[in-house]
Amino acid sequence: MSTVDPGFEVKTCAELAEQPEEYQNAVRKIVVSHAINELYGAQVFDEPAIALAPTPYAKWLTCRVAMEEYGHHVRFRDLGLEMGIPAEEMTPDRKRPLSIFDYPMKSWADFCVIKLLADLAEIIQVEDLSRCTFLPLRNLARMTMPEEMFHAEFGEKFTAEMCRSEEGKAEIQKSIDHYFPYLPAFFGRSGSKNNEIFRKWGIKMRKNEEMRADYLERAKAITAKFGLTLPDLPEAA
Numbered sequence: 001m002s003t004v005d006p007g008f009e010v011k012t013c014a015e016l017a018e019q020p021e022e023y024q025n026a027v028r029k030i031v032v033s034h035a036i037n038e039l040y041g042a043q044v045f046d047e048p049a050i051a052l053a054p055t056p057y058a059k060w061l062t063c064r065v066a067m068e069e070y071g072h073h074v075r076f077r078d079l080g081l082e083m084g085i086p087a088e089e090m091t092p093d094r095k096r097p098l099s100i101f102d103y104p105m106k107s108w109a110d111f112c113v114i115k116l117l118a119d120l121a122e123i124i125q126v127e128d129l130s131r132c133t134f135l136p137l138r139n140l141a142r143m144t145m146p147e148e149m150f151h152a153e154f155g156e157k158f159t160a161e162m163c164r165s166e167e168g169k170a171e172i173q174k175s176i177d178h179y180f181p182y183l184p185a186f187f188g189r190s191g192s193k194n195n196e197i198f199r200k201w202g203i204k205m206r207k208n209e210e211m212r213a214d215y216l217e218r219a220k221a222i223t224a225k226f227g228l229t230l231p232d233l234p235e236a237a
């Protein structure tokens with residue numbers, strides 16, 4: 001597989017339109033999938049979590065998280081529009097969102113775990129994009145990163161708070177057992193053809209399986225901090 005020159009960079013949407021079809025399609029795929037998943041996540045997890053938050057302080061911070069997740073959708077969508085992607089292609093009713101969204105959030109513990117572990121998966125994806133060859137996407141990823149870090153810290157802080165009681169810790173463990181098995185699939189299939197194209201063009205830096213391995217290690221470390229465990233997984237997809 002040949003890769004682009006180290007200096008290859010596409011600075012604007014106008015320049016993007018002059019790139020080979022394969023490059024344009026690859027960038028489009030990434031922007032559409034982020035626009036959809038950020039919106040769907042905000043609708044099914046972050047906004048409803050405001051009602052589940054136990055204190056005014058937790059509600060305030062959850063509002064901020066929800067605002068930022070909607071904001072991420074808006075940013076990706078705006079970039080997509082500038083690239084000429086029709087708005088209706090960037091909503092969840094158009095394309096099936098990630099499978100984790102199929103499992104309804106029932107408790108505050110569920111939300112803490114989603115922020116702790118699902119946003120960690122998002123951070124790993126955004127880390128890769130913040131070095132990509134399409135400058136507007138790189139800038140967007142860099143702008144998004146501090147907010148995703150805040151979401152993961154939010155998850156960590158409220159998980160720690162719940163783990164202070166045996167009862168709360170058991171609830172968190174139950175949520176981990178429930179949600180964690182869906183998360184490794186977030187990185188896509190091992191040996192993926194799409195990923196090969198992303199890497200060829202410097203849109204992504206790592207293989208799906210490499211990102212997944214990094215994720216599993218970081219997820220394990222963060223849950224171990226609280227004496228929590230990750231459930232055994234069936235062989236990663």
Ligand SMILES: [Fe+2]
Pocket residue numbers: 038068069072122148
């Ligand atoms: Fe986000």
Ligand SMILES: [Fe+2]
Pocket residue numbers: 069119122147148151
């Ligand atoms: Fe987030």
